[in-house]
Amino acid sequence: xxxxxxxxxxxxxxxxxxxxxxxxxxxxxxxxxxxxxxxxxxxxxxxxxxxxxxxxxxxxxxxxxxxxxxxxxxxxxxxxxxxxxxxxxxxxxxxxxxxxxxxxxxxxxxxxxxxxxxxxxxxxxxxxxxxxxxxxxxxxxxxxxxxxxxxxxxxxxxxxxxxxxxxxxxxxxxxxxxxxxxxxxxxxxxxxxxxxxxxxxxxxxxxxxxxxxxxxxxxxxxxxxxxxxxxxxxxxxxxxxxxxxxxxxxxxxxx
Amino acid sequence: xxxxxxxxxxxxxxxxxxxxxxxxxxxxxxxxxxxxxxxxxxxxxxxxxxxxxxxxxxxxxxxxxxxxxxxxxxxxxxxxxxxxxxxxxxxxxxxxxxxxxxxxxxxxxxxxxxxxxxxxxxxxxxxxxxxxxxxxxxxxxxxxxxxxxxxxxxxxxxxxxxxxxxxxxxxxxxxxxxxxxxxxxxxxxxxxxxxxxxxxxxxxxxxxxxxxxxxxxxxxxxxxxxxxxxxxxxxxxxxxxxxxxxxxxxxxxxxxxxxxxxxxxxxxxxxxxxxxxxxxxxxxxxxxxxxxxxxxxxxxxxxxxxxxxxxxxxxxxxxxxxxxxxxxxxxxxxxxxx
Numbered sequence: 001x002x003x004x005x006x007x008x009x010x011x012x013x014x015x016x017x018x019x020x021x022x023x024x025x026x027x028x029x030x031x032x033x034x035x036x037x038x039x040x041x042x043x044x045x046x047x048x049x050x051x052x053x054x055x056x057x058x059x060x061x062x063x064x065x066x067x068x069x070x071x072x073x074x075x076x077x078x079x080x081x082x083x084x085x086x087x088x089x090x091x092x093x094x095x096x097x098x099x100x101x102x103x104x105x106x107x108x109x110x111x112x113x114x115x116x117x118x119x120x121x122x123x124x125x126x127x128x129x130x131x132x133x134x135x136x137x138x139x140x141x142x143x144x145x146x147x148x149x150x151x152x153x154x155x156x157x158x159x160x161x162x163x164x165x166x167x168x169x170x171x172x173x174x175x176x177x178x179x180x181x182x183x184x185x186x187x188x189x190x191x192x193x194x195x196x197x198x199x200x201x202x203x204x205x206x207x208x209x210x211x212x213x214x215x216x217x218x219x220x221x222x223x224x225x226x227x228x229x230x231x232x233x234x235x236x237x238x239x240x241x242x243x244x245x246x247x248x249x250x251x252x253x254x255x
Numbered sequence: 256x257x258x259x260x261x262x263x264x265x266x267x268x269x270x271x272x273x274x275x276x277x278x279x280x281x282x283x284x285x286x287x288x289x290x291x292x293x294x295x296x297x298x299x300x301x302x303x304x305x306x307x308x309x310x311x312x313x314x315x316x317x318x319x320x321x322x323x324x325x326x327x328x329x330x331x332x333x334x335x336x337x338x339x340x341x342x343x344x345x346x347x348x349x350x351x352x353x354x355x356x357x358x359x360x361x362x363x364x365x366x367x368x369x370x371x372x373x374x375x376x377x378x379x380x381x382x383x384x385x386x387x388x389x390x391x392x393x394x395x396x397x398x399x400x401x402x403x404x405x406x407x408x409x410x411x412x413x414x415x416x417x418x419x420x421x422x423x424x425x426x427x428x429x430x431x432x433x434x435x436x437x438x439x440x441x442x443x444x445x446x447x448x449x450x451x452x453x454x455x456x457x458x459x460x461x462x463x464x465x466x467x468x469x470x471x472x473x474x475x476x477x478x479x480x481x482x483x484x485x486x487x488x489x490x491x492x493x494x495x496x497x498x499x500x501x502x503x504x505x506x507x508x509x510x511x512x513x514x515x516x517x518x519x520x521x522x523x524x525x526x527x528x529x530x531x532x533x534x535x536x537x538x539x540x541x542x543x544x545x546x547x548x549x550x551x552x553x554x555x556x557x558x559x560x561x562x563x564x565x566x567x568x569x570x571x572x573x574x575x576x577x578x579x580x581x582x583x584x585x586x587x588x589x590x591x592x593x
Contacts, residue, residue, distance in 0.1 A: 006355045017343045100339035100400070103303040104356045105328040252307055 003106040007114025008121070011088070015122045020087075024080055024122070029129045035072045036133040039065045061143040062223070066134070070151040070221045073130060074214065077123070077159050078187045084122050085166025086180035088115045089248070093174040098251075108248045112241055116160075116167050123159045127152065147223025154220020157233035158213050162187050164240025171247040190214075256281045256408060256438045257302065261311035264297050271297040273462035274311065279455070281407075284434045286453030287442035288563065294462040295442040296336060299410050302440070303333045316407050329358060332406035332437075336413050338397025342386030346377060346396055349385055350403060357404035367403060375399040375429065391422035398426070402433065409433065411441040415448060427452050446563055458566055465566045481528040483535055486551040487542055488521045494547070496522060506541050508532035525555060 015021040043064050050059070092098040101111055137143050166183040173179050194212035196205050209215055213236070216229040257279040264272040272294040279285050287295050300306040301313055304324040312319060318326040341349055347368060354364045372378040375395045380388060385396060394414065401409055414430065415423045431452055433439060443449060449456050450470055458466040466473060487499060496514070499522060503512045508528050516523040528534040535552060542549045 003356070006352065010352050014341070014343065095339070095341075096335055096337045097339040097341060099300075099303075099305055099333070099335045100353070101356075103305050103328055103331065103333045104353075105325050105358050106356060107325070252305065 003110040004114040004117070007101075007106070007111050008118045011115050011118030012121055014087075015084075015118070020083065021122060021125065024083060024126050025129050028076060028080060028126045029132075031076050032069075032073060032130050033133060035069055036065075036130075039069055040137075061137060061141050062147055065137065066143060066148055066151070067221050069130075069133075070148075070155065071217070073127065074155055074158055074217050074221070075191070077127075077155065078162070078191055079184070080126060081123065081159065081162045081166055081187055082180040082183035084119050084126075085163055085170050085183055086176045087170070088119060088167050089170040090173055090176045090179040093251075094176075102252070109245050112167070112244045112248060116164055116241060116244070119163045119167065120156070120160050123163060124156060127155055127159075144223075150223045150225050151221050153225075154217050154229075157220075157230065157237075158217050161213060161233045161236035161240065162190070164237045164244065165190075168240050168244040168247060171244055171251070256283075256316060257440070258314040259298075259302075259311070260313075262298070262301060262308050262313055263310045264294070264301060264306065265309040271462055272301070275459070275462070275464045276311075277457055277464065277467055279438055279440065281438055282435055283455055284430070284439045284441070284453045285455040285457060286449035287440055287457050287459060288444070288446065288449050289442075289459040290444055293459045295459060296412055298459070299333075299412050299440070299442060302408075303331055303410055304328055305333075329404070330407045332401035332404065332409045334397045334401040334409075334411045334414060336416065338393050338400070340385045340393055340396060340400075342384065344385055345382055346385060346388070347372070347381040349396065350381075350399060353400045354403050359404055367405075371399045371403055374402070376425075391418050391425075394418060394422070394426065395429075398429065402437070405436075407438060409437045409439045411439065413443055414441055415443070415445070423448075458563060460566070481532070481534065482555040483526045483528070483538060484515065484523060484551070484553055484555050485526060485538060485542065485549065486521055486523045488548040488550050490546065490548050494520050494522060499524070499547070502541055502545055503538070506534060506537045508534045508537065521550065523551075 043059065043061070046064070047059050089098070092101065102108075134143075134148065138145075162183075165186055166179075169183045169186065170176075170179040173182075190211065190213045192212070194209050194215045196212075197209035197215075199205075200208070210232075213233075216232045219226045219229055257277075259278070260276050261274050262272060262276070263270065263274050275294075275298065287298070289295050297306065301308050301320060302315060304320045304327050307321055312321070314320070315327045316330045318330070320327050344352070350368045350371065351364055354368055355361070359367055369378075372381050375398055377392060377395050377399060380392055385393065388396065394417075398411070398414065401411070411430065415426050418426060427448070430439065430441065441448075441453070454469060456466070456468065456470055456473060457464055485503075487494070496517070500512055500514070503509060503524060503526055506526075510527045510529045513525045513527075514522065515525050526534065526538060535554070539549055539552055
């Protein structure tokens with residue numbers, strides 16, 4: 001436990017000591033800010049038109065602003081995650097510091113966990129930027145905070161699952177670009193798998209679309225907490241970390 | 256302290272280390288000597304639990320590297336060939352991280368880090384980024400990292416490679432000062448380094464141990480008979496070479512005399528004694544007695560360099576005569592620092 005924490009601190013520090021953390025947060029702030037502006041502009045316009053036509057039904061901020069925003073955030077995450085995970089192992093392998101880690105009295109799993117948790121913390125910091133935008137909604141309106149919380153939980157679970165896969169991919173190479181590129185490819189694939197469901201209704205199609213990380217995020221963005229989806233994410237995280245640990249172990253045997 | 260038995264390590268197609276066995280006693284400094292690609296780094300990596308052995312066993316302080324790797328790792332300080340440093344960390348930050356990683360308690364860390372900084376003479380750069388340090392300082396930080404947790408065994412892979420002569424001397428001094436409390440294995444392909452700082456030498460070539468002994472013994476074993484180089488100057492007048500040669504040959508115990516150099520009125524001979532005979536005293540007496548000046552008289556010892564070349568050449572000869580497959584030389588060049 002202590003060892004995991006030591007690795008965690010070192011990794012998180014590594015993100016913030018290099019420009020990468022600030023770059024990612026700035027990138028996210030700009031893109032998310034753009035989506036936020038578009039969504040609220042559209043919301044206000046629609047609201048005014050409805051009032052003019054005398055339709056008194058108030059529009060729901062959660063439904064029309066926050067839900068699409070969270071879905072967008074989950075897609076932005078797909079692009080950011082490779083940049084977070086690509087360095088985790090590839091950099092250590094290239095610079096030789098992996099020898100320090102692997103000859104220290106620390107188990108492989110402790111290192112894997114420490115690194116993954118640091119990546120998750122980094123991802124949460126990036127998501128945290130969106131609190132500014134949502135804070136504005138709270139300042140000028142009365143959104144329901146519970147579905148927002150569920151939405152963020154979904155984002156974190158989805159991120160954790162892709163980060164675990166990214167960490168695994170990073171162990172397989174000593175080149176950060178390769179790790180980042182491959183992770184991006186896998187993230188993208190796991191996203192678009194969902195499209196199969198639009199034309200394929202057989203059992204096979206269901207299985208494939210079930211594997212899509214986005215399918216499982218839908219309920220979260222609506223504020224629905226479903227054990228089925230939580231379980232999917234948790235098992236994907238477990239699977240990714242398991243692969244990582246195996247891969248790290250195989251470094252010893254193959255190298 | 257360290258016990259290696261029948262250790263082999265095979266990479267995909269090459270045999271990097273071939274059935275080696277050796278033992279190192281507590282407190283010794285052992286030099287691991289061999290050309291590039293001989294299997295030094297691989298052996299060290301097995302000892303540090305970085306790589307598992309393909310067959311055979313290795314024990315450090317009584318713990319097997321496969322059975323109880325955590326116990327072994329606790330007792331080993333390791334400096335790989337390229338020091339494992341994070342360039343974007345400050346020295347003190349890095350050492351604190353390593354100290355914690357090596358299992359020092361939080362309370363002990365700052366004191367121990369300061370101590371090690373003093374010992375390795377890096378206190379004045381402790382607030383600098385490692386990426387900004389010169390190669391010599393990086394090496395020292397690497398060494399500091401290895402001794403942080405006061406390990407029983409220190410394993411140093413080419414600790415002086417790439418340093419300038421002054422830094423090499425400083426590093427050697429530092430390593431020597433560490434002996435006693437620590438058992439040290441250091442690898443190198445620089446022969447003088449072993450002569451300088453090691454008590455024991457293990458010479459390894461193409462994955463096999465070629466020789467293993469103390470430096471003195473190795474030299475003595477290969478030298479056999481004593482060779483002496485003498486420089487003689489005529490004190491006034493010319494020097495008759497055949498006269499000198501005759502005089503030298505008449506000295507008791509002298510085997511044969513070889514003329515090495517003549518300059519003005521000076522001559523240099525290499526005189527080889529018969530095995531087991533000491534000839535220096537008689538030689539000096541004879542020369543002075545004949546009325547010449549004795550400018551220089553020194554024993555021509557076989558340097559480790561000669562020994563090394565001799566041993567590896569002998570190895571090659573025997574390999575060629577017994578082994579019909581000519582692949583060994585190709586393997587050597589292929590297997591370089593995996």
